[in-house]
Amino acid sequence: MASEHKVGTREEWQxxxxxxxxxxxxxxxxxxxxxxxxxxxxxxxxQKEYEFDTExxxxxxxxxxxxxxxxxxxNIMFGPDYAVGACPGCTNVADxxxxxxxxxxxxxxxxxxxxxAPIDRLIAYKERMGWKFPYVSxxxxxxxxxFGLALTEEQAAExxxxxEMIDNPPAWLQEWSTQxxxx
Amino acid sequence: MVDAGRAELKDGLREGPSWIAFALDGGVVYHTYTVMxxxxxxxxxxxxxxxxxxxxxxxxxxxxxxxxxxDKILPGEEGRPGRxxxxxxxxxxxxxxxxxxxxxxxxxxxxQRDKCGVRRLFD
Numbered sequence: 001m002a003s004e005h006k007v008g009t010r011e012e013w014q015x016x017x018x019x020x021x022x023x024x025x026x027x028x029x030x031x032x033x034x035x036x037x038x039x040x041x042x043x044x045x046x047q048k049e050y051e052f053d054t055e056x057x058x059x060x061x062x063x064x065x066x067x068x069x070x071x072x073x074x075n076i077m078f079g080p081d082y083a084v085g086a087c088p089g090c091t092n093v094a095d096x097x098x099x100x101x102x103x104x105x106x107x108x109x110x111x112x113x114x115x116x117a118p119i120d121r122l123i124a125y126k127e128r129m130g131w132k133f134p135y136v137s138x139x140x141x142x143x144x145x146x147f148g149l150a151l152t153e154e155q156a157a158e159x160x161x162x163x164e165m166i167d168n169p170p171a172w173l174q175e176w177s178t179q180x181x182x183x
Numbered sequence: 184m185v186d187a188g189r190a191e192l193k194d195g196l197r198e199g200p201s202w203i204a205f206a207l208d209g210g211v212v213y214h215t216y217t218v219m220x221x222x223x224x225x226x227x228x229x230x231x232x233x234x235x236x237x238x239x240x241x242x243x244x245x246x247x248x249x250x251x252x253x254d255k256i257l258p259g260e261e262g263r264p265g266r267x268x269x270x271x272x273x274x275x276x277x278x279x280x281x282x283x284x285x286x287x288x289x290x291x292x293x294x295q296r297d298k299c300g301v302r303r304l305f306d
Contacts, residue, residue, distance in 0.1 A: 005237075038216065041215060041216060043206055043208075043213035043214070043215050044213055044214045044215075045211055045212070045213055046205070046211075046212040046213065046214055061205065061212050062207055062210070062212050065205075065207045065212075068207075069206060069207050069208065070204070070205070070206055070207070071204065071205040071206075071207070072202065072203075072204050073202070073203050073204070073205075074200075074201070074202055075198075075200065075201040075202070075203060076200070077198045077199070077200055079197075079198065085248070087200070087246075088245065088246035088247060088248050088251075089200065089227075089246040090200045091246070091248050091249075092227035092229070092246050092247075092248075092249075093200065093225070093226065093227045093228075095227065095228075095229075095249055096227050096228030096229065114203075116198070128250070129248070129249065129250075144198070147203060147214065147217065148217065148219075149198065149199070149201050149203065149217075149219075150197050150198035150199075151197040151198070152197070153197070155197075156197045162197075171244075172244060172245070175244065175245050176245065179245065
């Protein structure tokens with residue numbers, strides 16, 4: 001089957017590519033500004049003590065740094081009552097992390113993932129997915145709520161948009177719920 | 184109402200995929216950054232590669248875990264309607280926009296500032 005895409009000469013491609021390059025350069029310049037602003041954000045002291053279940057036992061937030069000075073974490077949606085496993089979309093994100101692990105570690109960054117399910121469930125899921133990064137449970141901590149990663153049931157109940165989605169779940173949400181619920 | 188074959192919808196609706204960063208300096212932990220879907224950064228690495236392929240990133244109705252792919256499932260098959268690459272995008276926006284700290288947390292000024300910082304990203 002012939003492609004429906006526009007076909008052109010090498011010269012046409014080159015001209016269009018250079019036009020696109022202008023936009024890409026603008027985008028890159030803008031991104032430099034954004035990076036500066038991001039690095040300029042104020043650091044906010046964490047005054048509360050958290051204790052997480054890890055694969056190696058209980059750890060405080062400071063201990064999760066594992067001797068480095070920076071901690072970068074991805075919060076995988078995996079609630080305590082997701083019977084099948086973590087959110088598949090989040091799982092796809094996590095699949096991409098292990099390749100960068102050694103390089104980040106050598107740049108003073110510890111990379112981990114958090115989820116809300118108990119640590120045993122996380123360990124089993126990590127094994128299923130073949131992941132290498134440290135996986136930390138926020139189960140029975142205030143951490144996800146304190147940092148806005150998740151809402152408590154009470155908070156969610158007060159949001160009309162969320163209530164509406166629960167009462168009349170769209171097709172994609174019904175599909176998603178079967179992916180994380182019992183099979 | 185909980186369907187026996189599904190996780191509780193309300194549980195999934197209460198969370199968003201996020202990155203969060205901390206610094207450790209002089210024995211003090213600092214919260215430095217949070218970003219949540221629908222920010223385009225919160226996406227699988229392969230989707231950034233797809234952006235540079237001839238056909239680009241396709242809208243997908245659902246995501247598949249790596250051990251769930253079946254040979255029969257190819258782009259365009261199975262009648263998978265498009266609704267955005269990351270299905271929680273719209274929801275996360277709602278959750279973040281509406282988030283207010285619990286009353287018992289409002290005493291914690293740091294928490295408030297964390298929340299404000301996140302909210303501004305999506306305003």
